[in-house]
Amino acid sequence: MVSDRFKRIRRMILRRALLAPFIIIMIVCGTLVYYFSVDLRDNVTCRLTCMANDHRRLIEQFLKERSFDLQCATNSNSFNELTHDGRLTEVLAQLQEGSHAFLDLGVFDKDGNHVAYVGPYNLKGKNYAETKWFSAVRKKSPYISDVFLGYRDTPHFIIAVRRGEGDGTWYLRATIDTFYFNDLVENVRIRKTGEAYIVNHEGVFQTRRRSGGAFMELDPDSNLYRIDNKTDVSFFSASNQEGERYLYAAGLLPQTGWVLVVRQEFSEAYAPLISAVIIAVVLIICGGAVVVIMAFILASGVANRLTIADMEKQEISTQLIMAGKLAEVGEMSAGVAHEINNPLQIMESERTMLNDILEEIETGHGVLDEENMSLLNDSVEQIAVQINRCKLITHGLLKFARKSEPLFQAVDLKQFTQEVVSMIEREAELENIRIVQKFDADLPKIMADPNQFQQVLLNLLNNAIDALKAKHGGEIRVTSVRQDDSIAISVADNGCGIPTDKMEKIFLPFYTTKPVGQGTGLGLSTCYGIVERMGGKISVNSELNVGTAFTVWLPLAENNDIEKAGK
């Protein structure tokens, strides 16, 4: 039972004082970690996206400028000029001054014949009418091709411009240095696994990919790309065929229809985020565990103290009741001694009577006649009567003084009160106090411990007697009436009364107005405790020099909780 109470108290402390704050703190921590991780993730996304965007613009700008350079060159020269006297070489040199990306330069007539060429390859005179780029540039100028092998059998891409001059059309074509362009694109590094590359709309590599992917190879993962043409850069994540997961930021290069892709290994990108979150969570869990352990220790300690205090209080309460009882017994003992002395005196007289008669008979002065026999019998009988009287008195006292656990039973108030009153009747008589008892007809029974209730009644009656000791015409009224679902038992006297300033103190333990040695001050406080434990109330009404009335309310037997018997 002790550990039950302990567990209950500890649980209550944990629940009320510690659980709520702990949960709140966990929520706060959780929220902070969440927002922190969201922020980090956004960071990663942003970085990749920004980089992709910037790079995309760079490449786009580069292609635009090269196209423009070529267009300028085309517009500033005529067909004839370019095809004669090394003008083409000059133009190439000029172009190369602008950008080293230009590798070679070639002029084509309207049929696709390579009529002039300057560059490292031997391409002059070849016909390109069937080539893809030629067909394309006839429709649209300027045209930038995808990477292809061509006659030179090396991966390269070209920019071609058409010019209509008079009746004729001619074309100027420049090859972009693949390695130059590749460097330009590739020259982006994010940590270890971050890389940039370009694929065309079919997913064919236009630049090399650092982590694996050669020119004109089909990117095996290109089908994974989710490109949203409406925004500048699309951000997504995907796993390739080997199961490696990457983060992608891809943007369209509108001029060529190519896609610039910047990607980074998923785990590397999120590594800082993941480690930060893990550290945070571990710290929270450890901290939380420490808090929980401390809370448990604290709650256990407090619960322990409370349980001990509880038990001590219970113990003291019991001791107090016992002390009150014994004090009551002590106060009653004078009366009891007197009570017993009377039967003893009578027995002594009867004994003497028996002695006298027997002596008479022995010495021959009397005979065992009818008269003497009857006297002898009367004496013996009288002694028996007095012994019985003594028995009642001692038993009554012993029963009262006995220590016992409260035992609730249905008590008939009328009979009970009459019995208790009879215990102090004689003393009251000696003090010239009249006792009047009044009971409601059909008074229902109450649920009470007879022993303890007897203690209460006796105390009230004794107090009343004390209040009336000096007075003439003292009267004690004991009444029991029914009030709603309780019974009100009142003990009223017309004695000296209690002054108002002392009224609040009377139920305090050890409060007494009697001189030292005559009253312990425990009576009313014990009564208060007993009545409370029985689920009742006790109150007092008094007026100086008019009288005092103590009233005890007790619940009826039907309404009372029988489990209280275990308290």
Added chain:
Amino acid sequence: MSKINLLLVDDEEQFLSTTKKLFEKRGMNTSTATNGADALKIMGQQPIDVVLLDVKMPKMTGIEALLKIKEEYPLVEVILITGVNTIESVMEALRPGVFDYVMKPCDIISMSRKVEEAYEKKQAMEKRAAT
């Protein structure tokens, strides 16, 4: 020696009836009363030499009765019967006007001896008063 006229005053009827028989056996005229008022009435009706008076009695207390008796019959000796062994009782017992006291329960022999002593004292006082 003439018979001693004894008055027993006690609220216990049983005590009075049995003790009366015992005193009468020992040659004393014994009357009984259960309270102070009746005691005074009897003393008005017949001569009483010694009164055995119970201290604790309802209505008129033993002490009140004592005072009244001493007031109206100053030569009558009073022996107090106390049932409670308290200092107050002893003090009261030593009040002037009280010859002696006996403590309950008391045997008849002690009681009758004290009654005889009281009677002797009364005789002596009466003689002195007469001269």
